[in-house]
Amino acid sequence: GAGVSQTPSNKVTEKGKYVELRCDPISGHTALYWYRQSLGQGPEFLIYFQGTGAADDSGLPNDRFFAVRPEGSVSTLKIQRTERGDSAVYLCASSPSGQETQYFGPGTRLLVL
Amino acid sequence: GQSLEQPSEVTAVEGAIVQINCTYQTSGFYGLSWYQQHDGGAPTFLSYNALDGLEETGRFSSFLSRSDSYGYLLLQELQMKDSASYFCAGLNSGNTPLVFGKGTRLSVIA
Numbered sequence: 001g002a003g004v005s006q007t008p009s010n011k012v013t014e015k016g017k018y019v020e021l022r023c024d025p026i027s028g029h030t031a032l033y034w035y036r037q038s039l040g041q042g043p044e045f046l047i048y049f050q051g052t053g054a055a056d057d058s059g060l061p062n063d064r065f066f067a068v069r070p071e072g073s074v075s076t077l078k079i080q081r082t083e084r085g086d087s088a089v090y091l092c093a094s095s096p097s098g099q100e101t102q103y104f105g106p107g108t109r110l111l112v113l
Numbered sequence: 114g115q116s117l118e119q120p121s122e123v124t125a126v127e128g129a130i131v132q133i134n135c136t137y138q139t140s141g142f143y144g145l146s147w148y149q150q151h152d153g154g155a156p157t158f159l160s161y162n163a164l165d166g167l168e169e170t171g172r173f174s175s176f177l178s179r180s181d182s183y184g185y186l187l188l189q190e191l192q193m194k195d196s197a198s199y200f201c202a203g204l205n206s207g208n209t210p211l212v213f214g215k216g217t218r219l220s221v222i223a
Contacts, residue, residue: 004155033210042200042213043156056210091155100146100163100204102211104155 002026004105006092012111013082021077021108025094032075033102034067035091043091049075082112115139115203117214124220125191133186133217135201145177145184146202146211156200159186188219196221 005024013019025032030051035043045059049069060066064082069075079086089109093102117137125131135145144163148156160168162177162184174187188195198218202211 035210035213040215042202042216043211045210045212048210059210093156100144100161101158104148104157106155 004092004094004103006090006105006108008108009106010109010111012113014113015082015084017082017112019079019082019110021079021090021110023075023077023092023094023105025073025075025092026103027073028096029094029103030072030097031095031102032069033093033095034075034077035093037089037091037107046077046090079110082110084112086110087112115142115205115212117201117203117212119199119201119214119217121215122218122220124222125188127191127193127221127223129191130187130189131191131219133188133199133201133219135184135186135214137182137184137201137203139182139203139205139212141205142179142182143204143209145175146204147173147175147186148200148202148213149197150200150216151197159199191221193221193223195219 007022032049034046037043048056052072064080067077089107091107093104095102119135146161147159150156160175172189177184198216200216202213
């Protein structure tokens with residue numbers, strides 16, 4: 001595909017459950033970013049990968065959040081023991097090498113009941 | 114860290130010109146980007162300023178003044194499809210994540 005894709009597009013879960021959100025970046029893009037966006041707010045940075053390694057994870061709110069990118073392409077954001085406050089749109093973006101232009105996916109809308 | 118301030122809402126008439134301002138407070142500021150986001154959609158890149166001055170891309174232009182910690186997005190010949198949220202986003206270096214403002218919701222009316 002030409003753009004960043006994210007699956008699932010929507011996820012409804014119960015409080016306390018575990019969820020995984022997937023991001024397929026644009027082919028060849030080495031930099032990958034996860035953001036979280038609440039209604040009426042701008043995207044909030046979570047974690048940034050350069051290749052396989054997390055270059056900056058300072059935005060992860062707590063240790064319930066974890067992300068991996070084992071082969072330097074697809075990334076998975078994992079949330080343990082979900083809380084209602086985790087409900088948001090989770091956006092993934094990629095760029096060729098950490099440049100200023102980031103290409104965003106459509107997001108995963110997570111609702112924790 | 115960074116913080117960016119922009120108006121929450123702007124309304125303008127179709128065919129007119131609108132300017133969306135963004136002021137920032139940051140250490141290690143590198144550049145300012147602008148993104149457009151339609152309801153339910155993904156943010157899409159509009160422009161980037163690393164140097165002072167005006168960058169023009171079709172109907173959209175973006176301006177940066179580093180000495181004033183200020184920038185703006187200028188939209189000309191407004192069309193109904195320009196109704197969306199517009200975010201300014203600061204960059205600390207070429208390889209770090211963006212810090213977004215809260216967004217300006219633009220409504221274009223006939």
